[in-house]
Amino acid sequence: MKRVSLKDIARIAGVSPSTVSFVLNGKAKQMRISETLASKIMEVAKKEGYHPNPVAVSLRTGKSQILGLIVESISGNFFASLSRIIEEEAARFGYKVVYTSTENNRQKGKELIGMLSQRQVDGYIITPTPGMEQDIKELIDDNKPVVLMDSYFPGIDVPHVLVNNYEGVKKGMGHLIEKGYRRIGFVTVDLNLVQMEQRLQAYHDCMEQEALSTDNLVLTLKYEEEKELGIQQVTSFIQNTPDLEAVFFATNYLGLLGLESIHRLGLKLPDDLAMICFDDHDVFRLYPPGITCIRQPAEDIAKTALELLMDQLGKGSTNGETKIQISPGLVVRGTTEYVQKVNK
Amino acid sequence: MKRVSLKDIARIAGVSPSTVSFVLNGKAKQMRISETLASKIMEVAKKEGYHPNPVAVSLRTGKSQILGLIVESISGNFFASLSRIIEEEAARFGYKVVYTSTENNRQKGKELIGMLSQRQVDGYIITPTPGMEQDIKELIDDNKPVVLMDSYFPGIDVPHVLVNNYEGVKKGMGHLIEKGYRRIGFVTVDLNLVQMEQRLQAYHDCMEQEALSTDNLVLTLKYEEEKELGIQQVTSFIQNTPDLEAVFFATNYLGLLGLESIHRLGLKLPDDLAMICFDDHDVFRLYPPGITCIRQPAEDIAKTALELLMDQLGKGSTNGETKIQISPGLVVRGTTEYVQKVNK
DNA sequence: TCTGTTGGCTAAAACGATATAGTAATTATT
DNA sequence: AATAATTACTATATCGTTTTAGCCAACAGA
Structure with missing residues (x-):
């Protein structure tokens, strides 16, 4: 059951290791190895069940055929499906994917560094968190292929792809307003990331456009806070905001907190309160009456x-564009379907 | 920004690479390198920011310090938390973890082989699916360290750890019966795995013990089936089973199907039907009135x-036992709390 | 003085591949 | 016929480590 090495099959075929290497790497004609010998070598290799040792290849070539995927959280089905698709796509290009998540070990950016510093990966796909800016800068200074997903840093010039956050919130707000809601609250988090800013900005713009006040209608939670504390803050926000008709949660995590709060307050969705959330979640689909949300097209992203990464790795279909925003979809469910409100 | 190699720091320190290697691997006194030289080397290494190239180490030693974790599905929070904890624990022993899931690429067992065949990992933690038996046998024949999680194959002698499925169902059934439910259905899947058999067996035993019939009370779905089809089958099962009072779902995936079915039938939990599920899920906690479940202690598992794997890797706290079953917990929520039923 | 031991290090061969620079034999060019 | 070019391969260095086997002093024993 011993692994056969390239040397082994060279010996068996009665040729030199170099020859075997050339043949097996498809450089047979380029190195003008005769057809007969080439096919003989192929045969031997197949018969002996030869598989190159990726570690040796990696050491010699400096390439690992591995991509590093750094997400915020492996649980959460947005990232889960992202990962799955990325894994599939990467496989088509001959790459494997290794995952790390920043949420797990709370050192966030630092855990990333640990991963980065071993530099074995050929490229990075990263969903950035605030602490990472410096590390990412280092990566690109180092000419490592990097793609940012789901967010980006305005200060650094690096390829990225994310959903059009502004458009997403606008769609959601448009829907709420069309349904007749006017007193619309917005719950967000103090994460210093562009996508959060864009979402909040879109909210303000939409409200302003309708000449609606946003005073005391925005709740900003602290990122590093306990879940329970978040729930309490949302609860009191809902309770203490007069005439609140609808709440827009800026992330699905916030939406879950909101759900707990609403549950505790004994409010009925959407009769007592309408809700909409940026980003979908299993729970939103199942939790009656279904939570209306802005869905990020995970597959496209x-x-x-x-593709952006493969471009950098020279396997690209390079269409040139490196900063891409993808349109989100509005998924209408029960929490915005209270008919009475429309006529109010 | 170039990586410094061991050779570099040897040159800088004015010694041979061997010496550096010995010092850096803590073999200084064993190889009787003088204290002064040793500390000088350490200093240089630190100052130059030396980190050994894991690829080279791996090639030379044959060890990668990487563990392979093969789970059924990366989404699903049971596996998500499993992964997180395993990653943490592995780090304490100096191992990294790479994930693969069998669900993603539907070739299941075959995807595994791809992973296995590259043999770069030092050990395997696997949640087995039916197709894998042969592959796992090969692994252990090959003397690779393997631990099975969440299930095992009675035919192969390999260390494993899983929840005590029999006990779990027994707890759940005991709870239902205590609450007064008698017409209890059981929804399972035709997965040919011990844990599923044990769950079903426990159900039958419990019913028999109470002298209750199980005729037409068991629904077995096909594993490879479309989700929608599953929902339809569960729906018609619930609809066509006279006097059905409660349903025990054998996995959380089935429970989710059940939830959809119940939702579509417009039944109210637990008034119209009680439900309990093996294995917890985010949705079960949030979906009103909360789904009672058997919780697998992910952290313990x-x-x-x-630990079992580290035993095999020679870093063990070897207490000897290699086949471990862990007691599950009963989490009582709203779906089994319909007070009227008790007095029925 | 010669041999034996020990201390303190280094040379060099792996690990399993790739890639550059040859080499020997044949064929083409002038 | 002598040189150049081509064909069909091979020798060898290299990637960055680890590890076995040695080497050279210095010192001890006889």
């Missing part, structure tokens, strides 16, 4: 991210 | 699995 993942595929695009991989 | 993960830690134990890693």
Whole structure:
């Protein structure tokens, strides 16, 4: 059951290791190895069940055929499906994917560094968190192929793909307003990331456009906070905001907190309160009456991210564009379907 | 920004690479390198920011310090938390973890082989699916360290850790019966795995013990089936089973199907039907009135699995036992709390 | 003085591949 | 006929480590 090495099959075929290497790497004619010998070598290799040792290849070539995927959280089905698609796509290009998540070990950016510093990967797909800016800068200074997903840093020039956050919120707000809601609250988090800013900005713009006040209608939670504390803050926000008709949650995590809060307050969706959330979640589909949300097209994002990375790795279909925003979809469910509100 | 190699720091320190290697691997006194030289080398290494190239180490030693984790599905929070804990624990022993899931590429067992065949990992933690038996046999014949998680093959002698499925169902059934439910259905899947058999067996035993019939009360879905088809089957099962009072779902995936079915039938939990599920899920906690379930102690399972693996890798706290079953917990939520039923 | 031991290090061969620079034999060019 | 060019391969260095076997002093024993 011993692994056969290239040397082994060279010995068996009665040729030199170099020859075997050339043949097996498809450089047979380029190195003008005769057809007969080439096919003989192929045969031997197949018969002996030869598989190159990727570690040796990696050491020699400096390439690992591995991509590093750094997500915020492996659980959460947005990232889960992202990962799955990326894995599939990467496989088509002959790459494997290794995952790390920043949420797990709370050192966030630092865990990333650990991963980065071993430099074995050929490219990075990263969903950035605030602490990472410096590390990412280092990566690109180092000429490592990097693609940012789901967010980006305005200060650094690096390829990225994310959903059009502004458009997403605008769609959601348009829907709420069309349904007759006017007193619309917005719950967000103090994450210093562009996508969060864009979402909030879109909210403000939409409200302003309708000449609606946003005073005391925005709740900003702290990122590093306990879940329970978040729930309490949302609860009191809902409770203490007069005439609140609808709440827009800026992330699905916030939406889940909101669900707990609403549950505790004994409010009925959407009769007592309408809700909409940026980003979908299993729970939103199942939790009656279904939570209306802005859905990020995971498949598009993942595929695009991989394309951008492959471009950098020289396997690209280079269409040139490196900063891509993808249109999100509005998924209307029960929490915005209270008919009475329309006529109010 | 170039990587510094061991050779570099040897040159800088004015010694041979061997000496550096010895010092850096803590073999200084064993190889009787003088204290002064040793500390000088350490200093240089630190100053130059030396990190050994894991690829080279791996090639030379044949060890990668990487563990392969093969789960059924990366999404699903049972596996998500398993992975997280395993990653943490592995780090304490100096191992990294790479994930693969069998669900993603539907070739299941075959995807595994791809992973296995590259043999770069030092050990395997696997949640087995039916097709894998042969592959796992090969692994252990090959003397690779393997631990099975969440299930095992009675035919092969390999360390494993899983929840005590029999006990789990028994707990759940005991709870239902205590609450007064008698017409209890059981929804399972035709997966040919011990844990599924044990769950079903426990159900039958419990019913028999109470002298209750199980005729037409068991629904077995096909594993490879479309989700929608599953929902339809569960729906018609619930609809066509007279006097059905409660349903025990054998996995959380089935429970989710059940939830959809119940939702579509417009039944109210637990008034119209009680439900309990093996294995917890985010949705079960949030979906009103909360789904009662049997919870697998993910942390215990993960830690134990890693211990078993470390035993095989010679870093063990070897207590000898290699086949471990862990007691599950009963999490009572709203779906089994319909007070009227008790007095029925 | 010669041999034996020990201390303190280094040379060099792996690990399994790839890629550059040859080499020997044949064929083409002038 | 002598040189150049081509064909069909091979020798060898290299990637960055680890590890076995040695080497050279210095010192001890006889």
